[in-house]
Amino acid sequence: MKDKFHFTTIFNLEAARSIVKRKNAVSLNQIHGSDVLAITGENGELSQPLDYDGMVSNQKNIFLVIKHADCAPVFLFSSVGEIIGLLHCGWRSVQKDIVNQAKKIIEKKFQFKEKIFFSIGPMICVKCYVVRQDLVEKFNGMIKEYGLNAKDYFSRSTPKGDEFFFDLKNLIRDICLKNGFYSQKNSSICTKEDLQYFSHRRNKTKERNISYIVKG
Numbered sequence: 001m002k003d004k005f006h007f008t009t010i011f012n013l014e015a016a017r018s019i020v021k022r023k024n025a026v027s028l029n030q031i032h033g034s035d036v037l038a039i040t041g042e043n044g045e046l047s048q049p050l051d052y053d054g055m056v057s058n059q060k061n062i063f064l065v066i067k068h069a070d071c072a073p074v075f076l077f078s079s080v081g082e083i084i085g086l087l088h089c090g091w092r093s094v095q096k097d098i099v100n101q102a103k104k105i106i107e108k109k110f111q112f113k114e115k116i117f118f119s120i121g122p123m124i125c126v127k128c129y130v131v132r133q134d135l136v137e138k139f140n141g142m143i144k145e146y147g148l149n150a151k152d153y154f155s156r157s158t159p160k161g162d163e164f165f166f167d168l169k170n171l172i173r174d175i176c177l178k179n180g181f182y183s184q185k186n187s188s189i190c191t192k193e194d195l196q197y198f199s200h201r202r203n204k205t206k207e208r209n210i211s212y213i214v215k216g
Helices: 013-020 091-095 098-110 133-145 168-178
Strands: 005-010 025-027 036-039 054-057 063-068 072-078 084-089 116-120 130-132 154-156 163-166 209-215
Touching: 005 013, 005 072, 005 084, 013 025, 013 063, 013 209, 036 098, 054 098, 063 072, 063 084, 072 098, 072 168, 072 209, 084 091, 084 098, 084 209, 091 098, 091 133, 091 168, 098 168, 116 168, 130 133, 133 163
Parallel strands: 025 063, 036 054
Antiparallel strands: 005 209, 054 084, 063 209, 072 084, 072 116, 130 163, 154 163
């Protein structure tokens, strides 16, 4: 698998900027939505920025790039790299079901029905991600539709408080599995805890980590 494609997350600003500036890099104007762009040989010159939060492609030597601080980069790939993809999964995009949109794009635009694997990159961990009751309620519908249990992803931070720890990583994992994707090794790095990474929750930084995937 390694010889066919490559993916990683970069926290070094100079290295990240060099990736974004590449002529064969496609970056998104991420809007915390669920739209996923299909990049095919018919796209021609892609005008940028593009108002999407995910990309899927069957093209070689194109760097799919997203920016993120505490949100999750979700890498998608087939076993030998025929299809690659990258999703920007903050809570809004996950709640709007960006994972299912990616699945539909893969099936409809590429007529690809083989196994797709996913790997979740560095993101905020459950013990650092505290949210309020209103956010819990936003997820109730979709979690139920997927046949999942909200108690597996939200736990009270104090016995009687209205704040909850949110396990977004495991929710993304389970939604990916429910959509028929296969899990590969996920990162254990928390962007808030690891000071090498940029974290909006830690210090409100405007800087972003860069994740990319490229098919060789």
